[in-house]
Amino acid sequence: MFKKGEKVAHTAFSGTAFYMSVLDENAVAMVEELTFPVDSRTNWHSNPCGQTILVTQGEMIYQAENEPAKLLGAGDVIVVSPxxxxxxxxxxxxxxxxxxxxxxxxxxxxxxxxxxxDDNFKNAIMEAKNDKKID
Known part of the structure; x- marks a missing residue:
């Protein structure tokens, strides 16, 4: 959909991720594209005003604290509360x-x-895939 962006040089990610801001970096509202090769992931994090995630390609795992992991694919949207x-x-x-x-x-x-x-990541994948099969 977009170009890959710049490699993220931040310790809050495991593996390699790529970042490209879609709006002006100084905007109050932000829209960004993130590209994650297989096994790449964010650290645990929170967003004071919430976050909306739209998967545009591939498959991913999303997990909120104290919630089961969810398997998401292209077209899926998660709205994360503040x-x-x-x-x-x-x-x-x-x-x-x-x-x-x-x-x-x-x-x-x-x-x-x-x-x-890595162990928590693998367990989350198994949990999400097993949950998806039950539906």
Whole structure:
């Protein structure tokens, strides 16, 4: 859908991720595209004003704190409420691309926390895939 963007040089991601701002970096509302190769993921994080995630390509896992992991594919949307601690990452062999939107209330757009271990990531994938099969 968009070009890949620039490699993210931030310790809040495991693996490689690519970032491209879709709106002006100084805007109060932000729309960004993130590209995650397989096994790449964010750390746990929260957004003070919430976040909307639209999967545009590939498959991903999304997990909110104390909630089961969810398997998402192209066209799926998750609306994350303000200050909900969560993470998301790619599980498909093709790149997983996301459009994320969020806004600021004169504070940080995102607060990153601890990383998601490889074991937790693998368990979340199995949990989400098993849950999907039950439907």
């Amino acid at each position: 200050n909900v601690r969560h993470w998301h990452g790619a599980i498909s062999e093709e790149n997983c691309c996301l459009l994320v939107t969020y806004k600021s209330a004169n504070e940080a757009l995102v607060t990153f926390d601890s990383s998601v271990s």
